[in-house]
Amino acid sequence: MFALKKLVGSLLMPLPLLGLFTLLALFSAFKGRKFSLVIACLGLSTLLAISTPFVANLILKNNEPATxxxxxxxxxxxxxxxxxxxxxxxxxxxxxxxxxxxxxxxxxxxxxxxxxxxxxxxxxxxxxxxxxxxxxxxxxxxxxxxxxxxxxxxxxxxxxxxxxxxxxxxxxxxxxxxxxxxxxxxxxxxxxxxxxxxxxxxxxxxDFHNFAAFPLHKQFVPNAQALLAVTQYCHEMIGTAWIAVRRWLDPEAL
Missing domain, CATH: 3.40.50.620 (HUPs)
Incomplete structure (x- = not known):
């Protein structure tokens, strides 16, 4: 159960999720489903966007209070x-x-x-x-x-x-x-x-981040560090949702 939870959680992170999403869309496109090309472009665009310091800062800036x-x-x-x-x-x-x-x-x-x-x-x-x-x-x-x-x-x-x-x-x-x-x-x-x-x-x-401090010429260039930070944020959102579901099913859980 523990290993399954970790596996599912890992697959829901931005890189594997959007990567698999895009791969399936492209595979479908080869069969003549043009709509899947739109889905593939959307997936890749989202992945690239959340990898930029600019978007990462928008996501994280209110979730890392100095307090x-x-x-x-x-x-x-x-x-x-x-x-x-x-x-x-x-x-x-x-x-x-x-x-x-x-x-x-x-x-x-x-x-x-x-x-x-x-x-x-x-x-x-x-x-x-x-x-x-x-x-x-x-x-x-x-x-x-x-x-x-x-x-x-x-x-x-x-x-x-x-x-x-x-x-x-x-x-x-x-x-x-x-x-x-x-x-x-x-x-x-x-x-x-x-x-x-x-x-x-x-x-x-x-482990605080401050992507707003990046120079302007780096703000819109995909960055592995930014993607990692957004992935950590997604991990916490999924973890929090999992706890909420567990507590809803069993108030004594977690």
Missing amino acids: LSFHPSKHPELDKIVVLGCDINPNPALSANNQLGNCALTRLVEGVKLAKHYPKSQLIVSGGGYENITNSSLMHQTAIDLGIDKNRLIQNPYAMDTAQEAALLAPKLVDFKVALVTSVLHMPRAQSLFSVEGITSIPAAT
Whole structure:
């Protein structure tokens, strides 16, 4: 069920969805259905448009509020810092930090920064993985390499998604002052799932985008970074919709 959910979710992302949509339309066109050419052009045009910094900025600018970043001046004390898992690139020949993807590394840097600002706090690194390498183990080793005492670190290696992270970590977090570190687009969904488990968290968002800062000559040129950001946004929209459906079917779910 978990693998099926991930497969369906992946296929609904902009690149595979619009790509398959266009491929089917073109295949149909070869059979003489001219209308499919219009559909194919629409699919390709949409894909190219959402890959431009200009359109990406229109989509994301109201979904990455700076208020979700963490401000130490507002929080004199902190008990727990939770860094949620993200992308990894397992390769035992490389150091731990070089096996973390950009998203995971960005989150961990924020967590380590907060851990150094709050020396009495506990740093919890979360996330499962594959090929016998977990997100949490790579973050754990990288945090140690960055100067965090291993006695302050806790791993949560068995969670494969945010709902599992919240459920497994709840016993360690309830009644503590918790900073939740994750990507800004993911923060609303993550806080919602942790809240269901009885955890009140302080957002410490990372991974912000500002495509409006791109120079004009790059605003309308398709860009892989812009497409990735829009894909992350779509992932969160689908994840939020899935949670809403689950809660509608079963108010006790998620």
